[in-house]
Amino acid sequence: MTGKPPKVLVSDKLSPSAVQVFRDRGIDVDFEPELGRDRETLIARIGAFDGLAVRSATRVTERVLDAAGRLKVIGRAGIGVDNIDVGAATRRGMIVMNTPFGNSITTAEHAISLMMAVARQIPAADSSTRAGKWEKSRFMGVELTNKTLGLVGCGNIGSIVADRALGLKMKVLAYDPFLSTERAEKLGVRKVEFDELLASADFISLHVPRTDRTAGLINADAIDRMKPGVRLINCARGGIVDESALAKAIEAGRVAGAAFDVFETEPATDSPLFTLPNVVCTPHLGAATVEAQENVALQIAGQMSDYLLEGAVSNAINMPSITAEEAQVIGPFIRLASHLGSFVGQMTHEPITSINILFDGDVARMNTDALTSALVAGMIKPQLPDANMVSAPVIARERGVQIATTTQDRSGVFGSYIRLTVTTVRRRRSIAGTVFSDGKPRFIQIKGINIESEVGRHMLYTTNQDVPGVIGTLGTTLGDAGVNIANFTLGRSDAGGEAIALLELDEPLGENVIRSLEQTGKFRQVRPLNFDVFS
DSSP states (O other), X not given: OOSSOOEEEEOSOOOHHHHHHHHHTTOEEEEOTTGGGOHHHHHHHGGGXXXXXXXXXXXXXXXXXXXXXXXXXXXXXXXXXXXXXXXXXXXXXXXXXXXXXXXXXXXXXXXXXXXXXXXXXXXXXXXXHHTTOOOTTTTOOOOOTTXXXXXXXXXXXXXXXXXXXXXXTOEEEEEOTTOOHHHHHHHTOEEOOHHHHHHHOSEEEEOOOOOTTTTTOBOHHHHHTSXXXXXXXXXXXXXXXXXXXXXHHHHTTSEEEEEESOOSSSXXXXXXXXXXXXXXXXXXOTTOSHHHHHHHHHHHHHHHHHHHHHOXXXXXXXXXXXXXXXXXXXHHXXXXXXXXXXXXXXXXXXXXXXXXXXXXXXXXXXXXXXXXXXXXXHHHTTTOTTOOTTHHHHHHHHTTOEEEEEEEOOOSSSSEEEEEEEEESSOEEEEEEEEOTTSOEEEEEETTEEEEEEOOSEEEEEEEESOTTHHHHHHHHHHHTTOOEEEEEEEXXXXXXXXXXXXXXXXXXXXHHHHHHHTTSOOSEEEEEEOOOOO
16 A cells, blocks of 8 residues: 555444454544534535445435545445435445445344334333332233234345244244245245235234335225234334324224334434333334444444455445456446346336346456346345345345346347346346447347337336327327426337337426326336436
8 A cells, every 4th residue: 555544534433343443454544433413523524534434323415425525435334324325425436335234133133022022011011010010910911922923024134033933933924025935935934915914914023124115104004904903013114104093003902012113203202102001112223232233333344444445345335346447347337237127126016036137248258246236236226225236136035036147249239238037926027238339328128129228317118009199199298297308219029019118208207197198098008217327
């Protein structure tokens, strides 16, 4: 290492052992664990650092990033990056890293602990006993043995909860669109649809991220469909449950109790759940064990040091694990792979059983592991936003998804292309793309139909029978809604056969426009798509 050593700011409470990792690697580190709570001082000082290591207290906003002229890498000791503006960091060329699996066991154990606590009313019984009372009859509980646990989400954490619950002689149901039947059988759980889980489970434990699809997932309607006397546990993310609706159901006696570690607003100083006697609440302690905090802190310190000293990237949210030498050549194909995966991920809502990726031509001699990771991450992110280039293949395989890659010499008119074929429980989807000499990714084939379309931030994909009037309907409907079309690409299998259209738009489509197109009766599919496109 020549010149001045890299400089890292640790602005949250990380283990002293992690701070020592930086120092042992020759990195100049400032350990100021309270600085993250003082945003103005952080903004004033961040410009002097090459790296920023945080937990959850530091809010890495666009204002902070605007002041971070030297910043190259942000490391989150933990999985969630809600406190980091990843898009803004990406646009500024800053890498965002996390530690995707360091908290899994700890969070799973906390969910089991809360389930036991609410089953036996332990916190309330403890308070009563300490107050000099002896209310045995008041705190009648229920056993876990032979009860049915319903897991909403059966990924890394959910599968650990399943294993522990099976050890307690519980029956375990799982609802997870990415969970294959084979993976469910291996875990010893029964894969079910959401409605069946709600109707059958004695306990329900949530293990999904908060996304547009999961926000408010457990609402008044879902609660009405639950088995009477159910108990609900949430160690996932706040906002997945409508707390007011749940409180009303508990007061009415329909829900027997709940145990929450996360809340819609945090720090949570008020919630309709707080006033109820049969609810257990903890202050987001899922990852709060000595072992977990030590593990993630040491891991992020090692990852950041590797990058700052050697250019090696691992567990990055916004770029794949590739060497510095590869980055310049492979970068455009990384973006292409991510877009191909994202297209399929946004189009697919049933369990995926297999992914087949063909690398043809020059791209077959690149780092296909990194390209595969980028593609799988793009596919999973619509459902699991925390997935990254390293964790995505692991997440897919944990759910029983088979990933196969093939390389071949140039076979057609393109010097390089990537074709993705995905098999689900109901259908197969395929899409191919290439990178032109201008460095921009293009979609070149969908469902075997040739097209040539650039990738835009906001797009619309439609399918229909090849008949006159469809193009006019699209143009008129979007025009009437004030939506401008930037690019319009068409393709068809044959005259009168299946036809597709891919439109780049200047703005996202509203639900009313989508409904208007569907109500014309001319389209088999009308699907808005969004892609992370950074210039």
